[in-house]
Amino acid sequence: VHMVGGIVGALLLGLFAEAAIGGVDGAFFGAAEQFLRQVISIVIAVVFSFVATYVIAIIxxxxxxxxxxxxxxxxxxxxxxxxxxxxxxTE
Structure with missing residues (x-):
């Protein structure tokens, strides 16, 4: 639940962000690099979470x-x- 919601939220932020609200425009407002930053952040978070969980499971x-x-x-x-x-x- 949290992973899917977080990923969807981060991706949509990269699309719909508006400089008037958050200081940076998203892809729909001409700043595709913000969407790329969001994708990179998602990949980093997923890899970090996987590695941390794997280490904890091994311990x-x-x-x-x-x-x-x-x-x-x-x-x-x-x-x-x-x-x-x-x-x-059954009884």
Whole structure:
């Protein structure tokens, strides 16, 4: 949700920006370089977020682990972690 909304907002800013409001015109007002700046900023933010998340995931995996055991997975995490059944589909 946040990634898509942020990307769309940044792209639209590069298109619709107006110097009277933000000090810089967008592509629709003759300044295509602002749109390019927005695209570059989006790429940098996405790459940074991916790398940071990947590093955090590696640290978590090597310390406490990202996965539960096969037995816990087979029995279900509702039972093994919370000691209750989350969804009762049959009685």
């Amino acid at each position: 978590i995996d090597r310390t406490m682990g990202l996965r539960v055991s096969e037995d816990e997975e087979r029995r279900g995490l509702d039972i093994t972690l919370h000691e209750e059944q989350g969804y009762v589909l």
